[in-house]
Amino acid sequence: MLQGKTLIVLVALVIGFAGGFVLRPIIIPAQQSVADANAAPIAPTSTDARGTQYFLVHIDEARQVVTGCRNGSVRGSECTTAEEAIIKADAQERRKRFLGN
Known part of the structure; x- marks a missing residue:
C-alpha cells in the first residue's frame, strides 16, 4: 500500500515538473533581446515631475x-x-x- 502511494506521488511530481517546463514560455514572457536592451533610454518628457x-x-x-x-x-x-x-x-x-x- 505504501509503495502505491509513493508511486502516485512520484508520477504526480514528474507530470507537474514536465508541465511546468512546457508551460514556462507561456507563463513567463521571453527576455528582451540584446539589441533592445542596449537601446538608448527615452528621455523624460517635460511634464514629468522631477524628484x-x-x-x-x-x-x-x-x-x-x-x-x-x-x-x-x-x-x-x-x-x-x-x-x-x-x-x-x-x-x-x-x-x-x-x-x-
Missing part, C-alpha cells in the same frame, strides 16, 4: 521652482519635491556647521 534627488543635486533650480510656486507660475508635484529638497539641503548644511565637518 527630490534631482533637486538635491540642482539646489539652485529647486529654489527657483519654489519661488515660482509661491508666485503661482509653477504648479504640481514639483513644488513639494523641490521644497523637500531645500529642507534636506538646509538641514545637511546646518548639520555640517554644527559638527564642524
Whole structure:
C-alpha cells in the first residue's frame, strides 16, 4: 500500500515538473533581446515631475521652482519635491556647521 502511494506521488511530481517546463514560455514572457536592451533610454518628457534627488543635486533650480510656486507660475508635484529638497539641503548644511565637518 505504501509503495502505491509513493508511486502516485512520484508520477504526480514528474507530470507537474514536465508541465511546468512546457508551460514556462507561456507563463513567463521571453527576455528582451540584446539589441533592445542596449537601446538608448527615452528621455523624460517635460511634464514629468522631477524628484527630490534631482533637486538635491540642482539646489539652485529647486529654489527657483519654489519661488515660482509661491508666485503661482509653477504648479504640481514639483513644488513639494523641490521644497523637500531645500529642507534636506538646509538641514545637511546646518548639520555640517554644527559638527564642524
